[in-house]
Amino acid sequence: MHPRFTSPALLLDPKICQRNLKKMADKAHRLSVKLIPHFKTHQSKLIGQWVKSLNIDEITVSSIKMAEYFSHDGWQNIHIAFPFNPLEIPKLNHLAQEQSLSVQLVNVEVTEKLVLELKHKVGFFIEIDAGYGRTGVNKNDLDKIDGILTAANKTSLLKFKGFYIHAGHSYYENDIDQIYIDTREALAQLKLRYIGEYPQLITRTGDTPGCSLMEDFGDINEIGPGNFVFYDLTQANIGACKKEDIAIALCVPIVDVQKDKKTILVHGGGVHLSKDFLLAPDGSKSFGEVVILHENSWEIPQQRSFVKSISQEHGVISASDELLDLVKIGDVIGILPVHSCMTADCMKKYYLFSGEEIDHLEGQ
């Protein structure tokens, strides 16, 4: 089956992808929040055009390199949602000549450096620590927030846009409702405190589990999820999507079958899928789940088969009886990824069922 892909290749189902995009755009519209999707997951200009066709006019990225890739594509603004790296001010100055940009600030030091070196107008969000300590200013650290705002006010080139929270702990903590109570409250309090001085102030949040599952964003103005464009097994595991919503599958050729051990060896390993895994309750790892490839779609089999171990190029599949009956050496099967952002970044381009290639920043 599918001899079109003779080596590991990342297949994209545009129907599923476009359905995911439409669903999130509809939800944002229904709940009166502006959707400013994060492009770090797909990193593709073509998929960007699909996004644009839904009347979305601003996007989020995670590096200046990614902002460069999506500039000249007619976006009203590109937000770089990563604590700004002061060594990249020259790149920022270059890009900001021709593309409206905003950055993310978490400390006074970088703000002061921007004040000294910035040559063009740039917006900024202050990132607030969502509570899991990865990055951002503590919501109660008003001294630091005031320090950043005071420093930024020394130039007319830095325009304060508002506060940004990425509630990334929604990926591994169970109580997303509580996380969103905290997120809404933190952003509402900050808005209340600063909106007098900054009447245009907006608030934004962004994780895919929250944006998929929550129906109440309080007075949050914008959402910036990224992963929802493809979803993956991690999101399905959280309940943010169904497996049927996963829009990419890694095509892998079967190079050996050991029926006695119920294992299938495929060419598809850590350099293709990444090393992200899900832990089952029994302690076993899954690096992906098998789907059966058809001419213009894939199918989730009744019995689950999964990648139980990987090394650089090898994947060993724990295969169901159904799968062992169905496939043979030389067939190509699909693997739904555990973490689609990482798998897409590893593979550096996508293929449609027709064999047509779709761009990814890393493949340029």
Next chain:
Amino acid sequence: MHPRFTSPALLLDPKICQRNLKKMADKAHRLSVKLIPHFKTHQSKLIGQWVKSLNIDEITVSSIKMAEYFSHDGWQNIHIAFPFNPLEIPKLNHLAQEQSLSVQLVNVEVTEKLVLELKHKVGFFIEIDAGYGRTGVNKNDLDKIDGILTAANKTSLLKFKGFYIHAGHSYYENDIDQIYIDTREALAQLKLRYIGEYPQLITRTGDTPGCSLMEDFGDINEIGPGNFVFYDLTQANIGACKKEDIAIALCVPIVDVQKDKKTILVHGGGVHLSKDFLLAPDGSKSFGEVVILHENSWEIPQQRSFVKSISQEHGVISASDELLDLVKIGDVIGILPVHSCMTADCMKKYYLFSGEEIDHLEGQ
């Protein structure tokens, strides 16, 4: 420090790399085994030239794509050490016109397909399962071995070279001595059984921990380690190298410092380092360890600082007091990788201290 690298960049110390290469070549010479290094770790033509300068004339790779990359570089033979993917026979036929190649076989099905479709001479090894079940024929499954040999004998284009074991469980099982007793015995028995019929038969083994630590290869003819060219924290943890032997470090800019939490936020995450990690006895993860960058070298600090968590682009460092005193926002520090093969594959090129670029297959 090191403002040359303003964004994540993979730095290679050629002195350490060349020392690692020389040491392994000297050991192979001393123990009268032929070193046929695996190029999957560095995937670089320039490093290939450093290898060649040590009078090494054959190499190992893990995919036909990698074999294509290293063809035309004057290698006497390139061995593709991965159970051969029968869908790639057309590519093999194409490449075998101009480059001496060998492949790895683990079943009769693929052998028969090669017999039917092969157009040029190609050598083959039979891969023997080292005992941890990733891939290969069970050493006692003489029916399968005989089946492969009988099938291969139907064409004069397939030339049996011998038996190959990759004792990859040396990475996570403690008793490497025992693993090597098993490896030597398995290969010696197979040699004894088949050398009458195949007088040129050779045996090969390949893992870096074993090749670094063992002094007795018995009557094994060839070794094919790969990772030793750079080593990494996994190898240092096993005892296969010292941290001073690690030849690559990811340069990462510091974007935030939280002295109260003793954490440093860097631009450097899963898309740069990969998601491989080491577990400390206390259950904490390490995705890499900090080194201090100098003009033409790096330095391992007295007090250990390590990457305690990563996401796609973020790395959070658990920082020692020494490090917190030494660095500030806007500095660039180095991260020794947990798994150098994966980090190099993520980064797709190397830089020397001078800023000069060195090729990697994935960057082409």
